[in-house]
Amino acid sequence: MSNGSREGVQEALRKTGVTALFFGRLLAACVPALARPRLIIAQVYNAGARSLIIIMLSGLFTGMVLGLQGYDLLQRFGATSALGIAAALSLLKELGPVLTALLFAGRAGTALTSEIGLMRATDQLTAMEVMAVDPMRHVAAPRFLGGLIALPLLTAIFIVIGLFGAQLVGVQMMGVDRGIFWSQMQSAIALKDVTEGVVKSVVFGAVLSLIAVNEGYHADPTAEGVGRATTRTVVASSVMTLLLDYVLTAAFL
Amino acid sequence: MADSQPTLHPAAETDAVIDVRDVHYAIDGRPIFAGLDIRVCQGLITAVMGPSGTGKTTLLRLITGQIYADRGRVSAFGREVADMGRAELYATRRRMGMLFQNGALLTDLTVFENVAFPVREHTDLPEPLIRNLVLTKLEAVGLRGAAQLMPAELSGGMARRVALARAIVMDPEVLIYDEPFVGLDPISLGVILRLIKQMNDVLGITSVVVSHDVHEIATIADHSYLLSDGRVVASGSPAELAASDSATVQQFMTGSAEGPVRFHYPAADYATELLGAERG
Numbered sequence: 001m002s003n004g005s006r007e008g009v010q011e012a013l014r015k016t017g018v019t020a021l022f023f024g025r026l027l028a029a030c031v032p033a034l035a036r037p038r039l040i041i042a043q044v045y046n047a048g049a050r051s052l053i054i055i056m057l058s059g060l061f062t063g064m065v066l067g068l069q070g071y072d073l074l075q076r077f078g079a080t081s082a083l084g085i086a087a088a089l090s091l092l093k094e095l096g097p098v099l100t101a102l103l104f105a106g107r108a109g110t111a112l113t114s115e116i117g118l119m120r121a122t123d124q125l126t127a128m129e130v131m132a133v134d135p136m137r138h139v140a141a142p143r144f145l146g147g148l149i150a151l152p153l154l155t156a157i158f159i160v161i162g163l164f165g166a167q168l169v170g171v172q173m174m175g176v177d178r179g180i181f182w183s184q185m186q187s188a189i190a191l192k193d194v195t196e197g198v199v200k201s202v203v204f205g206a207v208l209s210l211i212a213v214n215e216g217y218h219a220d221p222t223a224e225g226v227g228r229a230t231t232r233t234v235v236a237s238s239v240m241t242l243l244l245d246y247v248l249t250a251a252f253l
Numbered sequence: 254m255a256d257s258q259p260t261l262h263p264a265a266e267t268d269a270v271i272d273v274r275d276v277h278y279a280i281d282g283r284p285i286f287a288g289l290d291i292r293v294c295q296g297l298i299t300a301v302m303g304p305s306g307t308g309k310t311t312l313l314r315l316i317t318g319q320i321y322a323d324r325g326r327v328s329a330f331g332r333e334v335a336d337m338g339r340a341e342l343y344a345t346r347r348r349m350g351m352l353f354q355n356g357a358l359l360t361d362l363t364v365f366e367n368v369a370f371p372v373r374e375h376t377d378l379p380e381p382l383i384r385n386l387v388l389t390k391l392e393a394v395g396l397r398g399a400a401q402l403m404p405a406e407l408s409g410g411m412a413r414r415v416a417l418a419r420a421i422v423m424d425p426e427v428l429i430y431d432e433p434f435v436g437l438d439p440i441s442l443g444v445i446l447r448l449i450k451q452m453n454d455v456l457g458i459t460s461v462v463v464s465h466d467v468h469e470i471a472t473i474a475d476h477s478y479l480l481s482d483g484r485v486v487a488s489g490s491p492a493e494l495a496a497s498d499s500a501t502v503q504q505f506m507t508g509s510a511e512g513p514v515r516f517h518y519p520a521a522d523y524a525t526e527l528l529g530a531e532r533g
Contacts, residue, residue, distance in 0.1 A: 119360075127357035130317050131371045131419075132343040138374075 022214050025136055026144055033141035043146025047108040047209075048153055054107055055100060059158035062095055063087065063165025070166070071174045080176050084185035087166035092193050093252075096159035097200035098245050101208060104151050105237030109212040112143055113233040116216025117226035125217075140213050147209030148202070155201035196252045203244060208237045268295040270427055270459050271316055276325035278311065285311050287483040289325070293427070298453050298460040300470045300491075303480030304505065304514055309463040310354075312480075313431055316461070317351060318342045329427075347375060350420030350458075351429040356412035358404040358419070364391070365400040368419045375423065390418040394448060410441030417448060427459045428452060434466045442469065449473060467506055471495070479505060481514055 219229035471491035504512030
């Protein structure tokens with residue numbers, strides 16, 4: 001192995017170790033952080049409520065595209081009555097959790113990383129330390145928990161709006177029977193399908209929030225460093241989302 | 254730290270609140286301190302001066318237990334900082350207040366909430382009491398009227414005064430100032446200077462002021478240390494330092510580029526480099 005690649009591997013291992021240790025400290029800090037629900041609620045608002053518009057718009061258009069493409073495909077087999085099932089399954093199991101996670105990484109993840117990174121760069125985290133206030137408990141843990149709570153909620157909203165979009169195109173525009181659209185969906189979707197979506201969104205929420213908080217917390221305390229950390233958040237979040245999606249899908253089959 | 258007699262540190266027998274003994278510290282192999290000795294005595298204003306890059310801020314980080322010395326010992330209130338567990342370290346930090354160079358105010362909170370922050374974190378005082386306490390401290394720094402402003406709306410001098418109010422809100426025994434005069438206009442500078450003196454006179458707070466503003470600090474300091482090359486090169490009252498015949502002290506006090514402290518970063522010969530560039 002050449003020197004360069006050996007250093008690369010060592011650096012990757014070191015980073016993995018740092019992240020793992022940070023995750024441990026973060027989990028430990030979550031327990032006392034729960035005693036301050038107001039801080040967590042503020043972060044659910046920051047990461048969740050402020051992402052609502054982009055999530056709802058994306059959900060609507062995703063659903064509408066599903067309606068169009070689904071109708072086009074199913075009518076070739078004379079199976080347009082299955083449009084409701086097709087839309088619901090794709091949204092519940094894949095598109096809802098994955099697209100919401102990707103949008104969350106771009107909207108809330110970057111905001112978390114740059115906020116914490118700038119707090120580091122402007123000595124705010126050090127000031128807390130010196131005031132005998134643990135920044136892990138006061139800054140990192142509430143943001144992690146906020147993201148963990150917000151992402152599944154956003155996913156649910158994405159799916160509901162997406163179904164409405166699919167219905168809008170399939171039923172209102174293409175003329176699929178409204179009763180068939182909903183009743184087929186109701187009879188074919190099992191609890192397991194919903195569970196898969198919920199589990200995925202919770203896992204994505206935990207992993208993406210961890211990535212965002214970790215990158216911000218360990219960002220170089222310079223303008224350039226915070227910028228790089230923000231980029232890393234988006235890249236790592238996107239790759240992890242798609243990778244974990246495959247793993248979880250395989251686990252549920 | 255391997256020391257055979259950790260029970261009774263010399264600081265406990267004297268009035269030294271903070272005692273830095275023979276401290277060695279290096280960052281990435283580059284030595285910052287090589288045998289640093291500094292004592293901060295009860296009720297006095299101790300100034301730590303030195304050219305930029307002599308590790309003045311690093312010293313403050315050592316004292317507050319954010320980093321630990323490679324060798325030597327740092328004690329606060331008679332206990333070695335490196336020996337403290339997390340709970341004791343936090344308890345010790347609560348007896349100290351620190352003013353950061355840039356204020357380090359929490360940007361998502363108002364001025365009022367910034368000053369109230371340590372109180373809310375560490376006590377269960379009722380809201381009216383917190384309000385009175387915060388307004389009293391803001392009045393002391395002349396910014397009661399700015400209570401509802403956000404940090405982004407403050408000038409540099411105002412931000413530092415808010416940070417000072419926050420640093421004293423828990424009535425610390427020791428106040429640590431990191432470059433409190435940098436970038437201030439003459440009025441703000443005068444105000445901060447007087448505030449430091451008042452905190453010391455009226456409240457009896459022991460003060461450590463890290464600064465390279467020689468003339469400002471000379472007007473209030475009881476005892477000064479001059480750092481260079483990782484150790485103390487001179488110490489004494491401002492008058493003693495001014496009268497010192499050490500070349501380093503004189504260079505620092507008079508602000509001369511020529512002297513034992515190099516102004517130029519090490520480089521190749523000037524003429525050679527210029528001519529070399531022409532030829533290349």
